[in-house]
Amino acid sequence: MLQCAGRSRDERRTVGAVTAVALASRFWGLGCPKIFHEVATLLFHLDESQIENFHDPEKNCGAGWSSVTLGPTGELRPCPMFEERYLTLGNLVEHSLEDVLRDSSDRFRYLTTIETPSPESCGGCVNSSLCMGCIARPVTVNRGDFSECGWGRKTGIMRFVEAP
Known part of the structure; x- marks a missing residue:
């Protein structure tokens, strides 16, 4: 609060x-x-x-x-x-x-x-076990680059994320 x-x-x-x-x-x-x-x-x-x-x-x-x-x-x-x-x-x-x-x-x-990352949105991504259920983890894992992240591309979160 x-x-x-x-x-x-x-x-x-x-x-x-x-x-x-x-x-x-x-x-x-x-x-x-x-x-x-x-x-x-x-x-x-x-x-x-x-x-x-x-x-x-x-x-x-x-x-x-x-x-x-x-x-x-x-x-x-x-x-x-x-x-x-x-x-x-x-x-x-x-x-x-x-x-x-x-x-x-x-x-x-x-x-x-x-929606949070799920098996459906992540597909066969090698990082899927790290990201399930959390919208922050895929941002950190991918360092703001969602070119290899199915969830990131599906949700469009990259329009709000700053890539370092």
Whole structure:
């Protein structure tokens, strides 16, 4: 959970929205799909197919929408497994949380729908045993180059990943 260290009332409200996203995902697990649906629709303007993936742990691990990681340099990442050199959502030292959320809204929406690597998406890849169930591992294993990664090509994650 993020906590606001700033003085702006708007920053506190935005942090509350991020926290609400994490809490909204828990409403589904608590058997409250109506509340979950309303919060997910309000915060992310998700369509029905995106909402379906939002709460399905077999399709999506939750990186970037159920939780986020704030690194020591202020970089906001989808999860601790993502290295800053490959994928960030924005820098909270340089920009307000509201700006980061607005400027990265396409990344946040994408993260709600991306499927985790599976035997079907990975095919006969030699790295498949390392990547199953995690969207960060194939990024690290492939060092941002998805020319040999069936999952990376299928999901289109390369449009958000910086190759070092």
